[in-house]
Amino acid sequence: MATSEVAQRAKKVRGQLKAEFPGIKFSVRVHNYSGGDSIRIEWTDGPKSADVKAIAQEFGSVRRCEASGEILGGGNSYVFVERRYSSEAYQAALEVVCQDWGLDVPEFSVSCGSPYLSHEQDVQSVGGGNSSLGELIWQHLADLDLRATEGPAPAAADPIAPSSQLLAGTMNSYNEFMVGTTQPKSRQAEDRNGKLIGGQFEYGGWEFRIEPVNSATKGYKTIGYQLIVGGEYQRVLGYTSHRPNHYFRSLAEARRAAFWYLSGEKATSLELSVLCQIFRKTDQIAWLLETVGGTLFRNQLVDRDLQEWGHQEIAAEALAMLHDLEAGQGPSSGGDRSPMPIPPPPPADEALASSAPDPRLTQRAARFRDMADRLQETIDQKLAPRLENTPKRAREAEAQRHDGYKIQGVQAILRAIADQTDDGTLSHPLSAITNKAQIETLMGFTEENILSGKGGVDGIMAKLKLSPEQMVELLRQLKGIVRGNVVIDHDAEELKRLMAELRYCGIPGYVTTPRVMAEEAIAFLEITNDDFVLDPQGGSGALLNVIRDRHPGARLATLEINDRLRKILQLQGFNVLGDDSMEYHPGPSERPTKIAMNPPFAALADIGHVRHAYDILAPSGRMVAIMSASPFNLARRAATAFRSWLDEVPIVLHCEKNAPDTFRSSGATVQTYLVVLEKPAALGALPQTLPAVAMLRQLSLSLF
Incomplete structure (x- = not known):
């Protein structure tokens, strides 16, 4: 087009x-x-x-x-x-989400005007679910209309209460929800016989979508339904492997799950009796405990001494509690129902008397702590810096670091078990571990291995005398210990790998700028904290790193057309504005005040890059470019035109040939020039210097 x-x-x-x-x-x-x-x-x-x-x-x-x-x-x-999103909107959303989940409000970072939570600031697996704090904030913001309103908001004509109050956990609210979502508001889907099989539902300000799941092997017959909750960042909910069919069996079942999800995420609590009446089967309640809101339900049961129970056992006990409630109070009529009374804890002196330390556990704690201490030497050796100047050595170094992190995780688990044994907080199933080999074996399993019985999991399960549900819980505890104690900078690891591969992948036209050359070039720019510095061809960040080291207060940005190099720049934390620098045309207020560049030399490409950089340079700005000798020596039309253009540049501060071996450390023998130009505040305001080509003829003396 x-x-x-x-x-x-x-x-x-x-x-x-x-x-x-x-x-x-x-x-x-x-x-x-x-x-x-x-x-x-x-x-x-x-x-x-x-x-x-x-x-x-x-x-x-x-x-x-x-x-x-x-x-x-x-x-x-x-x-x-x-x-x-603005910082103000992000701060407000951060406070709301943290309040909903009972978290402390962390500081957030801002990059190029966009707020975000860094890896150190973010909280993973909020509420025991799969979402981090940052993801929950984006989900919250996606559902908000942030347009400014004038005056007080008009009263709602709809008598339905807001969802955070509506879904407060009574049977009435559940019944109202189910009646209000009988028919979808839009995007209704029907099968050939006119049966409703999905659509877009809305109730009390909440929106969710139910879609049919068709099986091609069964003639595209609907085999289940999936629930999609959320706005721009959608979350798909379906049953897990607790049941053969991973999808909801009916629209009503998916709507019940929608009620639970919306309630569990936003309301402070839900009555146990209400939940059990919504999900009346053991496998349904077991699935319920896996959802985002499942933590609220589980916490109610934990108070009833079910900490060491698996999900299936908790589900069965929950149904038994429901039967007791119904036997004592009769079927629910929609009113409030008091949950089963919780027995008071035993007196403190009785609890202390019944929890005398077990000598065997004490000996195990000492043995585990000694093993953990002896692992430190191996960890230090694995994580020590290594020579990575060949592909084989780079792979070996990466493998050693990977092993070091695994051993560090085993060490953290050994120390955690020892510490919990000493302070009396060690509980089942973590207490089932008796040696280091069991930890190493368990860390090689996934929850899918355990639930499917594959990968030799039966042997370790028999030794530990655990059920599959208890094994899953144990694996989660172990991985939680590792996450809390072993800090792996995945970005740094990926950066090391990419930089090692960079030496051998052969990117056309790419030659890294030696540190000495980069420092000499940057010195000409006289950068201040008020400058916006651009490297139009960022490469692997040689010039940018010198600028960041010497002028940490300056605003930095770059562009890079190669995908691998662009990823390297992003991992180093540089602001990558785009790919092709020749297509970068900033507005008057966004023009860089300083430019540092080492453009590609092939086919006189550096000529076009330098001229374009000068065009986008801000008035009174300064740029430094490392160029090949070809534009200054060849008689080709492009080279001749460049020299004529350079003669017309009002301010040429420096134009000198570099030493012949400048790029030898980077594996290149190309002859280069260092060119420093300055753009006047207004074109023609300053007198033109002596023509650059004439100066080059005088043994390439400096014009500075």
Whole structure:
């Protein structure tokens, strides 16, 4: 599609969004994906992504697109939607989520105006589920409309209470939810016989979707249903391997799960009797304990001395409690029901008298601690720096570090068992471990291995005298200990691997800048903390690292067209603005004040890169470029034109040939020049220096 047609489409998208969301500033630009036949929409806070997508999706399709009755174009067209958040919105969401889950509010980081939780700030497996704190924040923000409102919010006409109050755990709220979600609000799906098999449901401000799961081997017959909860960041819920069919058996069953999920995540508690009436089968309750909200349900049962029970056993006990409640109070009529009274704990002196230390456990604790101490020497050897100057040595070093982290995990478990034994908190099933070999064996299993009985798990299970559910719980405890004590910087490990591979992967035109050359070049820029410094061809970050070391307060950014090098830059924490520097055209307020570059030399490519960098340089800005000798020596048209252009540059601070062996340490013998240019505040405001080519003829003396 011609560029003008894509730009016309972008203009129409911008007009639609402006009319629908007045006061919101949208960035609607042509994107280079699919040959430039794409549009990217960005905005901060404002409406939900789903609302913007509802408008934008008319403009992006593999079919011909129509909007307002007008054909806009055809072909492979795409519209990308990205909603960003301000620090204020992120802080508010962070506080709400932390309050819901009972967490301390951590500090967050901001990169290029975008707030986020770093690996150190984030909290993993919140509430025993699969989501981290950062993921829960994004899920919370995705469901919020952050447009500014004027005046007090109008009273809701719908008598239904907000979901956080509505789903408070009474049988009435459950019945109201089930009645209110009998029919989907939109996107209703029916089979050939007109039977409802899915749709988009909405109730009390919450939205969820139920979709049928079809089996191709059974003639595309519906074999179950899956529940999709959430907005922009969707979460798919289905039964786990506790049951043969991993999907819900009916729409009603999926709706019951939706009620539990929404309640469990937002309400403070749910009555045990209500939950058991919703999920009346052992396998259903066992699955319930695996969901995001399952922690709330499990905590109610933990108070009844069920800490060491498996999910199936807890489920059976929960049903027994329900039967006791029904026998004593009769069937529920929707009113409040008091949970089973919890027996008071024994007096403190009785508890102490009954918990005398076991000599065998004390001896085991001392033995485990001694083994853990003796592992330290092996760990230090495994994690020590190694020579990685060949592919084989790099692989060997990575394998040694991997082994070191595994041994460090075993060490942490040994010490945790010893510490818990000493302070009297060691409980089953962790207390079943009697030697180091059992720990090493268990760390090689997954929950799938245990539940399926594969991988030789039966042998260790028999030795420990544990059920499959207890084995799963033990594995989770062990991995929790490892996560809390063994800090593996996965980004650093990946960076080491990529840097080692970089020496042998042969990226065309890539030669790393030697440290000495980089320091000499950066010195010419005279960088301050107020500067925005750009490296248009970041490579592996040689120039950028020198700038960050010497000027940590400066704002840094880069571009890199090679995927591998771009990943290396991101792992080092650099702000990568894009890929092709020749397509980078910043606005007046975003122009770099300093540019440092070592562009590719092949086929005189450095000429175009240097001239483009000068074009995007801010007024009064300064740039330094490492160039090949070809533009200064060859008689080719491009080289001659470059020398003529350089003669017309108002301020040439430096243009000198580098030493012949400058790049020898990088494996190259190319002859290079160092060129330093400065752009005047206003073109023509400063007098032109002596022509650069004439100076080059005078033994390439410095013009500085």
